[in-house]
Amino acid sequence: MKQLSTRSRLFTESRIREMTILSNKYSAINLSQGFPEFDPPAELKKALEAQAMTAHHQYVPNWGIDDLRSAIAEKQSKSFGREIIPDEEVLVTVGSTEGMISTMMSVLDPGDKVIIFSPYYNSYALNAAIVGAEPIFVSLKGRDFKFDETELEDAFKQGAKALILCNPSNPCGKVYTRTELEVIARLAKQYDAYVFTDEVYEHIIYEGSRHISLASLPGMFERTVTCTSLSKTYSVTGWRLGYVTAPFEILEQIRKFHDVFTVCAPTPLQYAAVNALRFGDDYYAELQRVYTAKKERFTKALDALDIAHNEPQGTYFVLTDISKYGYKSDLEFAKLLVKDYGIAGVPGFCFFAENENRYIRFHFAKNDDTLDEVARRFERLENDRIHGHIPSEQKG
Numbered sequence: 130m131k132q133l134s135t136r137s138r139l140f141t142e143s144r145i146r147e148m149t150i151l152s153n154k155y156s157a158i159n160l161s162q163g164f165p166e167f168d169p170p171a172e173l174k175k176a177l178e179a180q181a182m183t184a185h186h187q188y189v190p191n192w193g194i195d196d197l198r199s200a201i202a203e204k205q206s207k208s209f210g211r212e213i214i215p216d217e218e219v220l221v222t223v224g225s226t227e228g229m230i231s232t233m234m235s236v237l238d239p240g241d242k243v244i245i246f247s248p249y250y251n252s253y254a255l256n257a258a259i260v261g262a263e264p265i266f267v268s269l270k271g272r273d274f275k276f277d278e279t280e281l282e283d284a285f286k287q288g289a290k291a292l293i294l295c296n297p298s299n300p301c302g303k304v305y306t307r308t309e310l311e312v313i314a315r316l317a318k319q320y321d322a323y324v325f326t327d328e329v330y331e332h333i334i335y336e337g338s339r340h341i342s343l344a345s346l347p348g349m350f351e352r353t354v355t356c357t358s359l360s361k362t363y364s365v366t367g368w369r370l371g372y373v374t375a376p377f378e379i380l381e382q383i384r385k386f387h388d389v390f391t392v393c394a395p396t397p398l399q400y401a402a403v404n405a406l407r408f409g410d411d412y413y414a415e416l417q418r419v420y421t422a423k424k425e426r427f428t429k430a431l432d433a434l435d436i437a438h439n440e441p442q443g444t445y446f447v448l449t450d451i452s453k454y455g456y457k458s459d460l461e462f463a464k465l466l467v468k469d470y471g472i473a474g475v476p477g478f479c480f481f482a483e484n485e486n487r488y489i490r491f492h493f494a495k496n497d498d499t500l501d502e503v504a505r506r507f508e509r510l511e512n513d514r515i516h517g518h519i520p521s522e523q524k525g
């Protein structure tokens with residue numbers, strides 16, 4: 130048999146999926162792949178149920194149904210502080226994931242350079258590999274994961290055609306301040322680069338931080354492609370509905386790739402989703418309240434055991450520092466956690482361009498009793514550490 134494509138050998142299955150498989154094998158609590166354990170709003174479930182009895186079961190225009198694009202345009206107009214034209218500047222995608230790869234396919238050529246802040250969400254590097262683009266990683270440093278302006282400018286100077294901005298950031302929970310966004314905006318304009326933003330956690334934000342869409346900054350809508358989705362905001366990661374907002378000249382190219390990849394996003398789900406996009410401020414305030422309580426429950430349990438961690442400003446992820454357990458490999462420690470303690474997390478190294486082995490990422494979008502059970506399992510781990518009972522590191 131002839132070899133499969135060279136492209137298919139550029140990357141392996143994601144570690145997150147691998148940890149999920151391991152988690153299932155050992156019946157562990159899965160805090161690796163980030164999705165809510167709880168249901169979406171009842172209104173969405175009812176809307177979906179109602180769709181079964183309508184005539185909405187066939188293909189629709191590839192950029193999405195009118196009602197949904199209008200609802201998205203209304204929402205994004207508020208967020209960007211400008212009027213978004215539903216027929217020209219909005220595309221309904223199969224999750225933000227498809228929006229991002231279609232965007233990168235449309236804007237980047239093989240050999241083009243793209244700036245990615247590290248730590249980063251894996252799929253950006255995989256997309257870059259598929260497109261043939263070369264990532265330039267810029268480190269986010271210190272407790273607050275800040276970038277150095279000079280290092281960022283150096284990356285632009287290398288001729289980057291685009292920058293990917295995950296805001297709020299998975300895995301480090303960073304929410305970019307207006308000042309930081311202004312630096313990015315200034316450099317993007319100065320070096321004539323595009324910015325692709327991933328804003329899927331835009332509504333999972335904690336007190337003291339505020340999510341600002343880069344496209345809302347003066348002169349930035351023109352060069353920004355905003356990718357986001359319903360997945361996290363409405364707890365429907367399995368619906369696979371996302372949307373891209375961008376100026377028409379860019380969006381019409383993205384539409385072509387979206388058409389080739391998907392034809393269109395699932396029709397009944399598009400209809401069922403329309404009302405959610407028009408939820409009032411109270412919905413988002415309640416979402417914030419729920420996640421704040423979960424974050425506090427989870428991080429308090431870590432604090433009680435002196436397990437060091439970052440303080441996320443947004444998202445439902447925490448990076449725990451596992452240095453005190455004495456493992457050299459975070460992967461081996463993550464495997465131990467699944468097998469012996471029934472907790473699945475993601476070894477941090479797969480989010481870092483730098484050589485980093487200190488972290489395990491956990492998500493806390495879980496029911497309270499699950500989080501309490503995780504706390505008990507961490508307690509057992511900590512007791513074993515105190516009594517010198519943690520199995521020594523094994524390779525492989």
Ligand SMILES: Cc1ncc(COP(=O)(O)O)c(C=O)c1O
Binds near residue numbers: 163223226299
């Ligand atoms: C940063 C980030 N972007 C995108 C996605 C995927 O979003 P979607 O379900 O809209 O494809 C995830 C999922 O975990 C994510 O963490």
